Amino acid sequence: MKKTIAVIGADGQLGTDLLAALEDASDQLVVPLTISDMNVCDFEQTRSTLMVNSPDIVINTAAFHRVDECETRSEDAFLTNAAAVHNLARVCKDMGSTLVHFSTDYVFDGAPDRALPFSEDDRPDPKSVYAISKLAGEYAVRTAWERHFVVRTCGLYGRAGAYQSNASRSFVETMLGLARSGKPLKVVNDQRLTPTATVDLAAKLVELIGTSAYGLYHITNTGSCTWYEFAVELFRLAGVKPDLQAVTSAQWNSPAKRPAYSVLRHDALRHAGLAPLRSWQEALASYIEGRQVDV
Ligand SMILES: NC(=O)c1ccc[n+]([C@@H]2O[C@H](COP(=O)([O-])OP(=O)(O)OC[C@H]3O[C@@H](n4cnc5c(N)ncnc54)[C@H](OP(=O)(O)O)[C@@H]3O)[C@@H](O)[C@H]2O)c1
Numbered sequence: 001m002k003k004t005i006a007v008i009g010a011d012g013q014l015g016t017d018l019l020a021a022l023e024d025a026s027d028q029l030v031v032p033l034t035i036s037d038m039n040v041c042d043f044e045q046t047r048s049t050l051m052v053n054s055p056d057i058v059i060n061t062a063a064f065h066r067v068d069e070c071e072t073r074s075e076d077a078f079l080t081n082a083a084a085v086h087n088l089a090r091v092c093k094d095m096g097s098t099l100v101h102f103s104t105d106y107v108f109d110g111a112p113d114r115a116l117p118f119s120e121d122d123r124p125d126p127k128s129v130y131a132i133s134k135l136a137g138e139y140a141v142r143t144a145w146e147r148h149f150v151v152r153t154c155g156l157y158g159r160a161g162a163y164q165s166n167a168s169r170s171f172v173e174t175m176l177g178l179a180r181s182g183k184p185l186k187v188v189n190d191q192r193l194t195p196t197a198t199v200d201l202a203a204k205l206v207e208l209i210g211t212s213a214y215g216l217y218h219i220t221n222t223g224s225c226t227w228y229e230f231a232v233e234l235f236r237l238a239g240v241k242p243d244l245q246a247v248t249s250a251q252w253n254s255p256a257k258r259p260a261y262s263v264l265r266h267d268a269l270r271h272a273g274l275a276p277l278r279s280w281q282e283a284l285a286s287y288i289e290g291r292q293v294d295v
Pocket residue numbers: 008009010011012013014015034035038039040041060061062063064065080102103104105153154155156157168
């Protein structure tokens with residue numbers, strides 16, 4: 001029998017690539033839910049919409065993730081990233097459905113000199129409102145309903161990101177847009193991460209939900225770079241030469257504190273018998289090659 005899978009945030013970066021990956025798997029009926037179909041902050045609407053569709057699996061990609069804005073809108077951040085997630089976990093428990101939820105590398109706060117990626121067993125140390133609200137969301141799922149996959153990921157970019165508002169657009173699309181404007185660009189060179197293509201994350205997620213190895217996972221592309229190195233590589237691949245300057249986090253002085261090092265290890269994936277994702281450079285090269293928008 002076909003499994004029914006509801007995807008919340010279906011028109012977001014990850015949601016769009018998840019829909020494509022799930023639709024490739026013919027034994028699934030996919031129910032795409034955008035914010036106009038169902039707002040996760042409306043608990044009753046969420047319960048009734050999900051109950052009507054009675055999905056076997058609910059995948060939640062919705063989040064309030066404009067990191068700096070979360071600092072001044074903490075109630076909204078906690079509502080979307082924690083309380084609504086708790087409600088989802090309870091609804092899933094009542095329906096007997098598996099819940100997939102996404103979290104962030106920002107739950108860690110690696111020191112600048114750290115060189116060892118964080119495993120799922122490492123103790124989180126979130127430093128921003130966004131990161132604290134996302135960690136609260138993780139705990140809300142893990143304590144409310146055991147049949148879950150909580151997936152921490154990092155530095156997402158995907159094809160839907162090209163069409164999002166300036167405030168929500170991915171780093172890749174923001175950089176390419178700014179380069180087009182011809183203005184000088186400043187990018188921080190003291191925060192290390194792993195850029196991750198949503199198309200790769202979505203494909204791995206489809207493999208993961210085919211197992212019953214519930215739990216906490218780190219899923220990112222492999223390797224690492226600073227945001228500045230990420231920009232250098234994407235401009236090289238796109239064949240554009242903007243006036244690009246490396247700056248420190250102190251010089252950038254953003255409202256929210258971000259980790260200097262938040263590279264993730266993939267131990268849980270390995271234990272589940274699943275292969276790691278390709279390198280961030282290969283994934284970025286595919287993205288730039290496949291990108292339809294002129295730069
Ligand atoms: N982006 C990153 O670099 C990054 C890094 C680490 C972890 N993550 C996590 O990965 C997940 C997916 O991120 P993404 O980049 O795919 O985000 P995205 O492109 O912004 O997609 C999120 C989707 O959720 C929708 N949404 C927002 N609030 C909602 C609500 N209250 N009810 C229902 N839908 C709502 C959004 O709709 P609107 O656009 O109409 O608001 C959008 O379609 C999130 O959990 C995020 O925290 C992201």
